[in-house]
Amino acid sequence: MRISIDGDLxxxxxxxxxxxxxxxxxxxxxxxTVLPGQDRGGGGPLVREAARACPVRAISVEE
Structure with missing residues (x-):
């Protein structure tokens, strides 16, 4: 899983x-920001919930 935040958004x-x-x-x-070492972490339901909670959809979670 790859987790990132678009700094422009x-x-x-x-x-x-x-x-x-x-x-x-x-x-x-x-x-x-994504904590160091967590950008390719296991993720899980809270990471996906954080992406959904972002008001400007700046968080990407890719399998």
Whole structure:
């Protein structure tokens, strides 16, 4: 599974970090980022839920 956040779309709502804190965090400017080493992690239901919760659909989860 590959997880990424489109930095051009992200508005810093923080839903990803709230929904799946094991995979996402926010940078110093408040924008979502995938935690180091998790971009090819196992994912799971919370990662998919975080992608659905993103108000601008900036998160991609690919099998």
């Amino acid at each position: 992200c508005i810093g709502a923080g839903q990803c970090a709230l929904t799946s804190p094991d995979f996402f965090t926010q940078d110093d400017d408040g924008f979502g």
